[in-house]
Amino acid sequence: MRRVAIIGAGQAGLQLALGLQGAGYDVTVVSERTADEVRNGRVMSTQLMFGPALALEWAAGLNLWDDLAPVMSGFEMTQWDPAAQASRSRFAASFDDEVRSVDQRLKLSVWLELFETRGGRVEYRAVGAEELPEIAGRHDLTVIATGRGALSCLFGRDAQRSLYDSPQRTLACFYASGVEGLGAASDAYARVTGVSPVGDAIVMRALTVGGRCDILLIEGKFGGPYDCWADRPVPEEGLRRALDLLRVYAPWEYERFAKSEPTDAGAALYGAVTPAVRHGVAALGDGQYVLGMADAVVVNDPITGQGANNAARSAAHYLDAIVRRGTLPFDGPWMRQTFEDYWEHARHVHAFTDLMLRQPPADHLGRLLGAAFEYPAIAHRFTNGYADPLDYRDWLMDPASAGRYLAEIVRDG
Structure with a gap:
């Protein structure tokens, strides 16, 4: 043996x-x-x-938790500028297969x-x-x-x-109970709210040791408002601080998380990844x-x-x-x-x-994601590429292939 x-x-x-x-x-x-x-x-x-x-x-x-772990049925991406109070850009698309945490x-x-x-x-x-x-x-x-x-x-x-050769984001993660939906389909989605100079707030549903919960991951750009975790606060204080940030930079997520609490004493994680x-x-x-x-x-x-x-x-x-x-x-x-x-x-x-992660974002990526807010086919393909990023090779990863793909989508309406 x-x-x-x-x-x-x-x-x-x-x-x-x-x-x-x-x-x-x-x-x-x-x-x-x-x-x-x-x-x-x-x-x-x-x-x-x-x-x-x-x-x-x-x-x-x-797969020992299929009867317990919630399924996320889709993906929502939002971009907006809170300083300008401009209307937010948003797209949503369904996942083709199950997604769980x-x-x-x-x-x-x-x-x-x-x-x-x-x-x-x-x-x-x-x-x-x-x-x-x-x-x-x-x-x-x-x-x-x-x-x-x-x-x-x-x-x-x-x-x-x-x-x-160094971390590109500062990270804070919270497991929360008591998150309330807004009565929208996206309540059951994995959701990303991006504010260009600040970073991203990412939300997903999950199963934790005490039952179902929601996870909030904050990906902050260094030196910005999301870069505020150096003191590694306890979960209660960390989540309260995160709610203050959501109120400003992702108010629709703040509405969901306003009454939430950490799931347990170990429900917060801080750090940075290279x-x-x-x-x-x-x-x-x-x-x-x-x-x-x-x-x-x-x-x-x-x-x-x-x-x-x-x-x-x-x-x-x-x-x-x-x-x-x-x-x-x-x-x-x-x-x-x-x-x-x-x-x-x-x-x-x-x-x-x-x-x-690239900063500033690659021009062709910005054009494609911008088009995803208008063309559902792009939103759907981008959403389901997360399951197997090999697909991105043919249309997302370089300017030439991105340009060809976008031209095809626009041509076909």
Whole structure:
């Protein structure tokens, strides 16, 4: 029986661990926290998941919350200038497939317990880089599945594939209960309100440890009004501050959130993310290598909601590659090819996220999004591209293809 060590117990690491376990591998997961510590801890992300990523969970039998997690039926984008009090520009479009968000505290704690219940081995501790040679020596394959801490730095930034070398937004995330709808279809949508010099307020429905809730993610431009979280306030104070901002910059969202409260004591998260692509394989010396996956090697700002989707795709791809390898060694060349095969899709996700972060915005992106407010076909295609950003390659990512696509839409009316 081949032995695999997975360091990190997030979406990618646990999905891979459960898949390998089901395929008959001897799997050890190293997690810094127990299931109870995860469940009772601080929120970790917005974990918005689109149809293709959800399908991977369904195929693996890990869709344990279908009867509980709310489905977001569409997407709404609003742009406006509150200083001018101009009428807002808005488009809305339906998702072609289900879109859901399940609090990772809930999902990962249950998956971790499920892995142990099925006989999996979990070591609860932090791992330092100096321990990796010993771990790699005891296993046929060692995978690093954590994007936090020193271990991810082992892989080194790939300067040719990384556009940014610092965070482009300051982030604040709140889980709230008591959010009231406006009686519109968009109450059940994922919604973005963008104010050009300030940033974006992003809202979605979710399932958390205490039941259904709404998530507010504020993506602030540095130095602007949304850049006000340096003191890391407790959830109650943070949400109150966020409501004051919504009152000015997204008043329709303020109406919904005015009576809301944090869902629990861990319902706030603050920080900033540096988008980066790292090398997929790290050499430990003496012919030993470790393989990086998901956020350990490809990091996206959450503005496009791709993190959990990338993790699910990475886990599914690595599972398939490992099983197909059979009894052959998991050597350095195989690891590098496994990452490159994953990158072939992940590069489209990363390019889309980088494009949405760019300041000032690319002219062709502005023209297309502006046209989406007039042409429903553009709004629908843009909305559903989030599920698989590969589609953006053909019409959104560069000025020439964007110009051709827009001309076709205008010509066809």
